[in-house]
Amino acid sequence: MDRVKINQSIKNKQVWYFIVIFFALWTIRELVISRFVPKYELISEALLKTLVWIILPSAFIYLIEKKSPINFLKLDTFPKKAASWSVVLGLAYVVGAIFFNGPSFKISTNLEDWLNGFLLVGIAEEIVFRGYILRKFSELMSFSKANLWQSVLFVLIHVPVWFAQNKGYFPTGSLYEYLSAIIFVFIFAITTGYVTKQTKSLWPAVIFHSLADLAVIVLIYK
Numbered sequence: 001m002d003r004v005k006i007n008q009s010i011k012n013k014q015v016w017y018f019i020v021i022f023f024a025l026w027t028i029r030e031l032v033i034s035r036f037v038p039k040y041e042l043i044s045e046a047l048l049k050t051l052v053w054i055i056l057p058s059a060f061i062y063l064i065e066k067k068s069p070i071n072f073l074k075l076d077t078f079p080k081k082a083a084s085w086s087v088v089l090g091l092a093y094v095v096g097a098i099f100f101n102g103p104s105f106k107i108s109t110n111l112e113d114w115l116n117g118f119l120l121v122g123i124a125e126e127i128v129f130r131g132y133i134l135r136k137f138s139e140l141m142s143f144s145k146a147n148l149w150q151s152v153l154f155v156l157i158h159v160p161v162w163f164a165q166n167k168g169y170f171p172t173g174s175l176y177e178y179l180s181a182i183i184f185v186f187i188f189a190i191t192t193g194y195v196t197k198q199t200k201s202l203w204p205a206v207i208f209h210s211l212a213d214l215a216v217i218v219l220i221y222k
Helices: 002-031 042-065 080-104 111-138 143-166 175-199 203-218
Strands: 105-107 219-221
Touching: 002 042, 002 111, 002 143, 042 111, 080 175, 080 203, 111 143, 111 175, 111 203, 143 175, 175 203
Parallel strands: none
Antiparallel strands: 105 219
């Protein structure tokens, strides 16, 4: 019985090992490697994102959890009704972003925006945070607490990005913009966490996330 408890304790800590490795790798990528490898170069960005955000968690699941990554991440089910609502909500988000921005928006013709900002980011970020971290946290605590903590971590993983982009911890001359970004990212993570729980599938969150990125990244505002 003691051996069982010890093994379970070790297994419970493994999610924290993953978080430390994952955050270290991506922080180094944003703050160090980006100085030598163009940050938004098409191939390097796609390969690095795939390696750290998709292959790394999949390897942890396969080698440590001894389970199929597809099943563990809830990518084996596709609830059509829930996915349809995700499309509707995502498109509503895009339309709302265009409406509030006014006539100054334009659609990006940059291939990098479409590949890394639209097609890849949604599934990669959902795999790490709502697929792996949220599920592991839910095994250790209540879902509400698990969802809260994964949302905090989701905000924190954006900090190196903001730092690298703005040459400091705050957007140029605006603490308000920085706080707004924190609140937006946190609420977004909470929402996609509940979407994943209610639908018992990662796909609706992936669809919503991708369409939201379509508004934030692919639609460039002047």
